[in-house]
Amino acid sequence: MPRRSIDEFRAERAAGQERVLACEHLGINRFMALDTRAYRDATAEGGLPADTKELLGLAASAVLRCNDCIDYHLEQCVKAGYSRTQLEDALNVALVVGGSIFIPHLRHALQSLDELLAERDGDSSAT
Numbered sequence: 001m002p003r004r005s006i007d008e009f010r011a012e013r014a015a016g017q018e019r020v021l022a023c024e025h026l027g028i029n030r031f032m033a034l035d036t037r038a039y040r041d042a043t044a045e046g047g048l049p050a051d052t053k054e055l056l057g058l059a060a061s062a063v064l065r066c067n068d069c070i071d072y073h074l075e076q077c078v079k080a081g082y083s084r085t086q087l088e089d090a091l092n093v094a095l096v097v098g099g100s101i102f103i104p105h106l107r108h109a110l111q112s113l114d115e116l117l118a119e120r121d122g123d124s125s126a127t
Helices: 006-022 026-038 050-063 067-079 084-098 100-121
Strands: none
Touching: 006 026, 006 067, 006 100, 050 067, 050 084, 050 100, 067 084, 067 100, 084 100
């Protein structure tokens, strides 16, 4: 199966997210609210900043081998200003924790990272 682009991922995620948010199931709505709150900046309460939580989300998603989640958190981390070196370092932690079974997802993550950084830096030749 060919790898989809970040733009294709965004479109599929937006359509799917719209459908989930339209669901009137109490449990689903509560979980979605919990997820949103988990990633908010909590520094005012002595907790973690939102950008750190996104990096944690990336590592956890990588270990769980969810490419959609990896792409989502990579995008959030790039928006938060993390560098290629920092994100590769986080993915290295995921590789050590997750083991060799993570390698196909690491390939995916690095290709997505290339695309996201090229987009951020305005380099259309890198995609």
